Amino acid sequence: MSLTDALQALVGPAHVLIDPELRAPYETDWTGRFGSPAALVVRPGSTEEVASVLAACRAHGARVVPQGGNTGLVGASVPRAGEVVLSLTRLTGLSPVDPATAQVEAGAGVTLGALQAHAREAGFDAGLDFAARDTATLGGIAATNAGGLVAVRHGTARARIAGLEAVLGDGTILRRLSGLLKDNAGYDLPALLVGSEGTLGVITRVRWRLVARHRARIAALVPLDSIDAAAELLGALRTRVPSLEAVEFFLPEGLKLVCDHLRIDPPVRDAAVYVVTEAASNADPTEELADVLPDDALVADDTASRERLWRLRESHTEAIAAAGIPHKMDVGVPLPRLGEFLQRVPAVIEAVAPGARTILFGHLGDGNVHVNVLDLPSDEDAADEAVLRLVADLGGTISAEHGVGTVKARWLSLVRGQDEIAAMWAIKLALDPEELLNPGVMLPAR
Numbered sequence: 001m002s003l004t005d006a007l008q009a010l011v012g013p014a015h016v017l018i019d020p021e022l023r024a025p026y027e028t029d030w031t032g033r034f035g036s037p038a039a040l041v042v043r044p045g046s047t048e049e050v051a052s053v054l055a056a057c058r059a060h061g062a063r064v065v066p067q068g069g070n071t072g073l074v075g076a077s078v079p080r081a082g083e084v085v086l087s088l089t090r091l092t093g094l095s096p097v098d099p100a101t102a103q104v105e106a107g108a109g110v111t112l113g114a115l116q117a118h119a120r121e122a123g124f125d126a127g128l129d130f131a132a133r134d135t136a137t138l139g140g141i142a143a144t145n146a147g148g149l150v151a152v153r154h155g156t157a158r159a160r161i162a163g164l165e166a167v168l169g170d171g172t173i174l175r176r177l178s179g180l181l182k183d184n185a186g187y188d189l190p191a192l193l194v195g196s197e198g199t200l201g202v203i204t205r206v207r208w209r210l211v212a213r214h215r216a217r218i219a220a221l222v223p224l225d226s227i228d229a230a231a232e233l234l235g236a237l238r239t240r241v242p243s244l245e246a247v248e249f250f251l252p253e254g255l256k257l258v259c260d261h262l263r264i265d266p267p268v269r270d271a272a273v274y275v276v277t278e279a280a281s282n283a284d285p286t287e288e289l290a291d292v293l294p295d296d297a298l299v300a301d302d303t304a305s306r307e308r309l310w311r312l313r314e315s316h317t318e319a320i321a322a323a324g325i326p327h328k329m330d331v332g333v334p335l336p337r338l339g340e341f342l343q344r345v346p347a348v349i350e351a352v353a354p355g356a357r358t359i360l361f362g363h364l365g366d367g368n369v370h371v372n373v374l375d376l377p378s379d380e381d382a383a384d385e386a387v388l389r390l391v392a393d394l395g396g397t398i399s400a401e402h403g404v405g406t407v408k409a410r411w412l413s414l415v416r417g418q419d420e421i422a423a424m425w426a427i428k429l430a431l432d433p434e435e436l437l438n439p440g441v442m443l444p445a446r
Ligand code: 2HG
Pocket: 130, 131, 148, 314, 316, 317, 328, 362, 370, 371, 372
């Protein structure tokens, strides 16, 4: 029996997409930079179906690219060489929230936005947030250890995951969903799966740790005249605002791009750097925050004005995409070196890619900068390499929250030693000996 026939028998013909037009949305990534034709797209509707799909793929020697909402930005969720795309979007089950543990179980295909709404109804919050909330799914979020806007308070996805269920390349189901706070019985396999970018197993379900929902929330947009002033503000926020939830930044070029894209006038004065910060608490955090903000900060205390203000930061990705297909370098820099990094990076790019447009923004509190470079050919990677080398020289990381993917695998050795990469390969081959799962992602070729 052909693989197509076998999969159709397992999940039903409607969930095996062969027609190029139906496959197309699963074959190109969000940026339009990565992707190629898939052998086919298969959409199982349960964990058991995922297991039998993987067993069938293995029997046919077919390699598999797991895919959630396909909002990834590093080329890890779309085919490279005729793989099967395994879409998890039909796994949308959500259990009732358990208030005693503040946990909920969710299928890999539940969007972050759906989890947030579900949590809020029960008086909680998801403790994770980012602009692609209504498309990105929890399986992909766990597989990439996504970060986002509130990591400064709640950590990355790793901190939210109390357990998970995953299927290995041979169809074995691993399930650790008890959600026990204390459980030291053996290796922490769920922790290993988090951030493994689909290279070890396919995450089908997560047990999510919620956070308390705060009644009062206030945001501010702060124009500042130097990166040093932004660093100083960050220190003050951290010291004097215990309800601190987010500290983000963008620069004038980014603000202009966003305002042109949204067809609005900038709502703040010209500045060298803009910080967006938010505080949330049960008691009104206004005074706490106002205490550390300069007079010309724009404060937003109701939902509509907070959203207007956040739109300036969150629309960066969209505004950049409207201007072209960017090269994206999601990097992390130790905070004491962040100012130096931001200052040096435009010249480093200009030296190898004259005339390219560089937009810098990101998560100030996490030292996580999104370097976006426009007007570069897709396969010209001198700018990428120059930026990643600079990051490594400054003691940072080549992937802060988007993952290594296919695009940065060859540079992993800039920040991970040979012994560490060999240990990673040993783990990969122990769990996926036939290298069927997401080949070419994360690990450099052996
Ligand atoms: C964000 O922080 C996302 O907005 C996307 O991580 C970053 O588009 C990017 O480079």
